Ligand SMILES: Cc1cc2nc3c(=O)[nH]c(=O)nc-3n(C[C@H](O)[C@H](O)[C@H](O)COP(=O)(O)OP(=O)(O)OC[C@H]3O[C@@H](n4cnc5c(N)ncnc54)[C@H](O)[C@@H]3O)c2cc1C
Ligand code: SF4
Ligand code: SF4
């Protein structure tokens with residue numbers, strides 16, 4: 001029997017953009033070290049955080065992600081010279097946008113995570129998931145009402 | 147650089163027809179006749195409620211277009227981009243025209259070296275439909291009989307030729323009109339750039355002493371402005387005299403007063419300010435869900451330079467049924483650093499979405515955060531395109 005959406009229990013959906021060289025490797029490390037990650041996370045790998053067009057983040061939110069994480073190499077470590085400086089610049093715009101739109105600021109995250117920081121990656125995912133569980137589903141999701 | 151003069155057209159007919167002293171018209175005419183510019187972009191009066199932009203190299207057409215049209219809320223930027231990007235042109239620019247042109251120059255759509263911006267101070271424009279309602283409701287005139295409008299000493303005067311040949315003139319204070327919900331467009335009521343400081347010259351009647359009517363107050367702002375002014379004087383089209391100190395002071399005072407008024411309108415008209423976070427979200431979703439994606443707001447926007455290959459168009463899909471469409475989200479997002487709050491988008495929106503308010507709310511807070519004002523200097527790139535933050539980096543990262 002097809003279960004109606006409304007009968008399901010709400011679980012947060014968290015979208016994480018990870019740069020190939022650092023934060024994706026960091027996520028990998030978290031797995032290799034057998035750290036527990038909440039199942040809420042969906043990872044999209046991009047070559048560099050500079051490839052994360054703000055439009056991707058906004059589309060993720062419109063598609064119903066309860067939070068979007070933007071992650072990349074630490075400032076100074078970007079494999080494409082300084083593209084993560086651009087990420088940082090664009091993120092300021094996203095932050096203001098999300099706040100003005102009336103979404104909770106905690107639906108948007110920026111973290112720099114290196115390839116060896118598996119623990120940091122796992123902690124971040126846990127922290128975000130907990131926060132999102134507290135504030136509930138995104139009002140942009142059409143299948144859940146708060 | 148900044149120097150102030152009182153100036154007027156030598157030709158009596160131009161001076162008579164011009165809004166204040168015909169200086170703007172005479173300067174454009176002289177630039178055309180001496181080959182200083184190839185063409186002029188001016189606004190032709192079709193009626194009190196309609197002005198259309200004309201690009202011309204015929205000085206007679208420019209003379210015909212002398213005078214100010216307060217119910218023609220057009221922005222000339224996109225006409226420059228589309229029809230005159232290759233030409234050396236001169237044109238009158240309200241602050242929002244000048245700011246739009248500067249933004250297009252930043253995006254390499256026009257070359258500022260070829261554009262002579264004869265700035266006009268701007269107290270604001272009226273929406274033609276509001277103007278018609280106003281004529282009927284408050285002035286008791288048949289809107290179609292109105293042949294002339296003028297703004298003098300804070301009042302709007304309408305002159306009509308009624309069917310029987312009787313002439314009537316009536317003036318009502320702008321404050322009074324606006325208390326009743328008529329008057330200037332919302333964007334103009336809250337516009338804080340009244341003197342076009344990013345033009346080459348700034349012209350207006352503020353600062354012209356009483357009893358000296360039919361003179362234009364002119365501030366020279368750039369070397370280009372100085373060049374076109376010198377050309378007009380040398381070729382014998384305009385006369386100038388040093389602006390009196392009291393005039394300069396008076397102009398400053400009126401400008402400051404108008405800007406203060408604009409700030410207070412901004413407060414009064416912003417219904418979203420009082421809402422909670424979730425109410426604000428509902429407001430945006432409800433306002434934008436009426437959008438039919440006609441693309442008109444993008445076409446007229448004086449700062450958008452994307453033409454047909456635009457991300458907001460490419461990434462929008464009518465079938466998505468997002469709470470807010472990708473088109474609207476991206477347009478708002480991309481303009482956060484660059485919107486000049488001119489209200490052109492709202493004017494053309496066929497479903498009357500309060501776009502001025504929406505664009506303003508998103509962009510104003512971003513621009514304040516950035517410490518950036520778009521449309522002021524071609525040397526400041528749009529911050530969204532920058533690699534580095536405009537502020538000290540470390541304090542900002544979460
Ligand atoms: C909408 C509007 C509001 C204004 N408000 C103020 C004010 O509050 N304080 C002040 O000091 N001065 C204001 N001005 C400027 C003033 O009215 C005169 O234009 C200025 O003093 C120059 O006078 P002039 O005789 O030299 O110009 P003119 O020789 O009469 O030339 C004026 C030029 O402006 C063009 N024009 C007319 N209407 C428009 C329009 N809507 N948009 C763009 N170009 C247009 C005409 O085609 C013409 O080329 C305003 C002008 C406009 C158009
Ligand atoms: S937005 Fe400002 S500059 Fe433009 S027409 Fe209105 S008052 Fe004038
Ligand atoms: S978004 Fe609207 S108000 Fe802002 S610059 Fe464009 S047309 Fe003007």
Ligand code: SF4
Pocket residue numbers: 436437438439440441442443444491494495496497498499501
């Ligand atoms: S003008 Fe109005 S209806 Fe048309 S695309 Fe813009 S917001 Fe939508």
Ligand code: FES
Pocket residue numbers: 019020021022023047048049050071072073077078079080083084
């Ligand atoms: S390569 Fe990792 S942020 Fe650029």
